[in-house]
Amino acid sequence: MGREAGHAVVLGASMGGLLAARALTETYARVTLLERDELPAEPLNRRGVPQGRHVHVLLPRGSQVLGSFFPGLAGELGLAGVPHTQLARQIRFVVSGHRLTRGRPGPIMLQPTRATLEHAVRRRVAALPGVEFVQGCDVSGLVTSAGRVTGARFVRRSGAGGREETVEADLVVDALGRSGRSVEWVARLGYPAPAEERIKVGIKYVSCFFRTPPGALAPEQGILVGPVPGRTRAMAFMACEGDRWLLTVAGMAGDHPPTDPGALVDFAGTIAPRDVHDVIVRSDRLSDPVTHAFPASVRRRYEKLPAHPEGLLVFGDGLCSFNPIYGQGMTVASLQAEALRACLAAGRGDLAHRFYRAAAKVIDPAWQLSAAGDLALPEITGSRPLLTRLINRYVSRLHRVGATDVAVADAFWRVAGYLDPTPALLRPRVALRVLTRG
Ligand SMILES: Cc1cc2nc3c(=O)[nH]c(=O)nc-3n(C[C@H](O)[C@H](O)[C@H](O)COP(=O)(O)OP(=O)(O)OC[C@H]3O[C@@H](n4cnc5c(N)ncnc54)[C@H](O)[C@@H]3O)c2cc1C
Structure with a gap:
């Protein structure tokens, strides 16, 4: 089969699915994304991405990769008011209890809310030739033939009377997130489940938007404070589009932030530097606090399996979902997309082995960094x-x-x-x- 031939189906149209789709368009003539949510025409949060209401840092490397996949994206986001930040100069980072001194200028970090970023990326993907979105449909399983994955099954949420439909594909990419069911579906074909590594972090996020007094924290565009032994709390206060700042307060190992707005600001005061807390206290709160619980970081070692069904790849959070306080998920998904593009450029044979090995190389350092950070806290159990x-x-x-x-x-x-x-x-x-x- 030559380049730009065949049909790839991506399950899930969140950041992982969108980035995988972008990579696939270079090799497949048609790429179809199946998504449970009705995708909003505006940059709005949606049910399938509940984490999107909390701080979502796109690290400088992720910003670079997105810029290379979607030329002009940084300028477009800049016009929409998204801060372009020098990580080492405009972010105050308090880590292990120490405020890191400012570093040299480097590549910029785009600082949109998650909804704005996903919306911009989705528009770019939708404009690529051969791309189609099927929205409002629940993926219910895989289509298989002679041990090979040849498509996906789905049920439209409205209009089809609950009837299951199928779509045929030369390649199916599962980007359904950490609760994707590929492990179970593939077990029915007789393939073993991947070994799973898990670090129980028991983290809860509580977030809301603020408008700070003008220039109150300038030139800083964000403050990040990590947990320390004896205080498993962390916070981020980040500028974003719309002249707003998003406060996310997190507590690990069961020490969870309250959802009452006043109590939340008090809780933030146990973590934030005093001047930053003073600014939060003097700011106008623009939204009610929202919460998200994240029980454990999970890594599935597909690269260690001896065999994989042909025609299926698991992608994004389905391979590894990290403790979110390290802000790595989207950057790692973008690097997986680069890896997928490179694997496909070398041909379609033995794709799963090659892709999982390449993906493991980009996941390794992120997993080590987040696992080491978590295990530096005596409150987190693990060897x-x-x-x-x-x-x-x-x-x-x-x-x-x-x-x-x-x-x-x-x-x-x-x-x-x-x-x-x-x-x-x-x-x-x-x-x-x-x-x-x-
Ligand atoms: C609280 C929190 C904060 C985070 N903060 C950051 C951060 O600061 N920086 C960062 O880079 N990353 C962060 N992440 C991680 C980031 O959100 C993910 O890595 C990123 O969204 C990529 O995930 P994904 O696309 O693989 O899966 P998901 O984002 O989980 O998307 C799965 C998609 O599949 C769809 N879906 C699910 N089931 C079905 C079905 N049966 N049929 C059809 N569709 C289905 C969902 O609607 C959704 O669109 C955070 C995560 C959490 C939980």
């Missing part, structure tokens, strides 16, 4: 081999040195922004400073 404990000690020392040392802070800003691989933190120039100045 901590010697290497994890040594790395955590080193990283916490690095944060302490990074409070005053620009070279060390810069190394961390770049790794946190996904611009450099994690081992960059161990480069001799950085390690020497960490070990001698800590």
Whole structure:
């Protein structure tokens, strides 16, 4: 089969599904996305993406990848009032209890709300040749033939009287998120389930929009405060389009933020730097608090399975969903889309093995970073081999040195922004400073 031939079906049209679809359009003549929600014509939140009402950081690397997939996207979002932020210069980042000093300028980070980002990306994907969205339909299973996946089954939510329909495909991509049911569907074909790694973080988010007094935090465009041992609370207060700031307060290991607006601001006061809390107190609240619970980070090791059914790939959060406080999910999905594009450019044979191996390479550093961060908290249960404990000690020392040392802070800003691989933190120039100045 030549390039730009065949039909790919993507299950789920959230960020993962949209990015997978973008990659698939380079190889498949037709790409159909099946989505349960009716997709709004405006940048609005929707039921299938409840996490979209909370802070959604698109890291600099993710912003770069989206820019390469959709030229002009950054300019379009800028015109809509979306801040373009220098992560290392305009975000105040308090990590392991230390305020990281400002680093050198780097690539920009787009800072839209999730609804605005998804809407802009969806419009771009919808405009690509051969793309079709089937909205308002529940995917109910796969179509298989001789052990191969040859399509998907779905039920329209209205108008078809609950009748199941099928769509044929040369490739099905499951981007149904962390609760996608591919594991179960594939087990019926006799394939084993992937091993699962799980870190119970028991996190709850509570968020609402504010309008700050003009320029109250300028030139900062966001404040991020991570948890520390003994205080498993975190917060983000981020500028976004519409001249608003979104406050997300999170509590892990059962220490959950309240939903009463006044109590929420008080809770934020136990985490936020005093000047930031003062600004929140003086700001106008624009919306009621909304909540989202996230029980555990989950990674499914598809790359370790000896065999996969032909014609199916699992993508995005279905492969790995991270503790959201590290802001990695969409960036990792964009890197998976790059990996998918590269795998398809090399041909369609043995695609699942090749894709899962490539996806694991982009997931590894993000998983290590978020798992190490979680396990640095004694309140989170999980095994901590010697290497994890040594790395955590080193990283916490690095944060302490990074409070005053620009070279060390810069190394961390770049790794946190996904611009450099994690081992960059161990480069001799950085390690020497960490070990001698800590
Ligand atoms: C609280 C929270 C905060 C987060 N913050 C960040 C952040 O700051 N930065 C970041 O990069 N990432 C963040 N993430 C992660 C990010 O939201 C996801 O990584 C991203 O949405 C990609 O996920 P996905 O597309 O694979 O799955 P999802 O976003 O879960 O999308 C699944 C899609 O499938 C559809 N669907 C589900 N079942 C069916 C069905 N049976 N039939 C048809 N359609 C179906 C849903 O409607 C939805 O559209 C956060 C996540 C959470 C939970």
